[in-house]
Amino acid sequence: MIDDEAVNNAKERLRQEIGDLTAQLNAKKQRLRDLEATTTDVDDDSNAVSPKQNQRALTNDDIARYSRQLILPGFGVAGQLKLKTSSVLIVGAGGLGCPAAQYLAGAGCGHVGLVDYDRVDKSNLHRQTLHTITRIGMDKTESAKIALEELNPHCRISCHTRLLSRFTAMHIIRDYDVVLDCSDNVATRYLLNDACVMLRKPLVSGSALKLDGQLTVYNFGVTGPCYRCIYPVPPPPEAVTNCGDGGVLGAVTGTIGSLQALEAIKIIVGLGDVLAGRLLIFDGSTLQFRNIRIRSKRENCHICSPQPLITELIDYEQFCGMHATDKDNPLQLLEPEQRIDAMDYKALQQQQPAHLLIDVRQPAEFEICQLPSAVNVPLAQILDDSYLKQLGSQLDSKELPIVVLCRRGNDSQIAVQHMRNRFPDHSIRDLEGGLHAWSSQVDPSFPTY
C-alpha cells in the first residue's frame, strides 16, 4: 500500500513537472512567433506580406486551408479576414469549451483565449476532446493550447490559467470581441453575464447535462436580453445538478460546443440570424431541436437596463449560494460524533459484523462499484420516508448500528441528518468522505469515478 502511494505521488509529481515544462515551452514558442512576426516581412508560408498586411490579406496558406469555407456565399474573403482579426474568449476548457475552441481555431479565428483553473483528469477524456491521456494532470488551458496549435499554428492561443472571478473577469474579458460561456456553474454564468454587459460583449452561452443541451446568445444587439433578464434570481442550490453528479454524454457536449463556435463565427462575420432572444433546446434522446422565443430585454433588469442597480461586479458565490468550482467543497452538516472515518469503519466491519451499511447513491452508480455488504437505498427514498417505515420495524427488533455512505460524503450527511430526526436514539453515522475516502485511505484498488 505504501509502495502504491509512493508510486502515485511520483506519478503526480512527474505530471506536474511535465505540465510546468510544457507551459514554459509554449511560452517560449509564443515568444519566438511574436519575434518572427515583428522581424520579418515574409511569413512562414513564404508569402511576401508584411505583418500589418498579414492581418488584412489572405496568404496562400490561408486560401488553401480555409478554401471550403471561403467559397461559401456570404462568407468569402471578407468573412475570413474578419475572423482572422477577431478574438474570442472561451471560459471553461471542458466538455463545451474543447469542441468550441477546436472549430474556432480550425476556422481561422485570429486569437482564442482560454480560461480554466482546472487540470486534466481521466474522467474528462470521454468528452473534453482536446485533452489526451499523456496530458492528465496538466493545466487544461495548456493541454488545449498544445492541441489547438497542432491544428492551426496561425491561431494565437492565450492561456488564462485561473478562476474567473469578480477580481479577474473585467481585466481578461476586455481584450476580446466575443465571449463563450462554456462553464458549468451558476455563479460563473452571472459573473460572465454582468461583466459582458458592462463591457458590451456578446455572450454565447451553452449548457449540457445528461442527454440534453441548451444554447442562446445574450447581450446581442439593441433588444437582445441578458442572462439576468431571463433569470433575475438564481435557482435554489438544491435544484442544480452538475455533470459530475448527473452525468453527460460527450456527443451532447460536442453538439452544443460546436454550435457555440458557429454562433461566434456568425457574430464575427455577420452571417445569418444570431440566436439572440431565442433559446435552442436539444433533446439528445429523441434528437429534437426546439427553438423557443424568450423574452426581450427586461425594462427593469438590474444590470442591462438604462438605470442599472448593479454597477460593479459582486460576490457571485454568495449571491447564488453556490461555489464556482466543483472541487473540494465538502458539505459540513454533521457533528464529528455523527460521522465515522474510513479507517474506523474498516475496524467496525471487523469488530461488529452485525451493522447496516446503506449506500444512498443512484442505482446506476451502485452498479458501477459497491462495498460488499451495502444495501442500495437512493437518497430520494430516504427523504420521502418510504424506506424509513420498513427500517423502523427492522430497528424495533434489534439494535443495529447504521452507517450511511455515498460517493464523496455529501448526500450521506443529508440522509443521516434526516434519519436521525426519525430515530434520535439510534446510532446512525455517515462514512466521512464516502467511497473516495475508502479508496484513498483503505483500499486503493477500489475504483473511483
Ligand SMILES: Nc1ncnc2c1ncn2[C@@H]1O[C@H](COP(=O)(O)OP(=O)(O)OP(=O)(O)O)[C@@H](O)[C@H]1O
Ligand atoms: N469561474 C471559472 N473560472 C475558470 N474556469 C471555470 C470556471 N467555472 C468553470 N470553469 C471550468 O469550466 C469547465 C467546465 O467543463 P466541464 O463541466 O465539462 O468539466 P469538469 O468540471 O472537469 O467536469 P466534471 O464535473 O466531470 O469534473 C471546467 O474545466 C471548469 O474548470
Ligand SMILES: [Zn+2]
Ligand atoms: Zn438584462
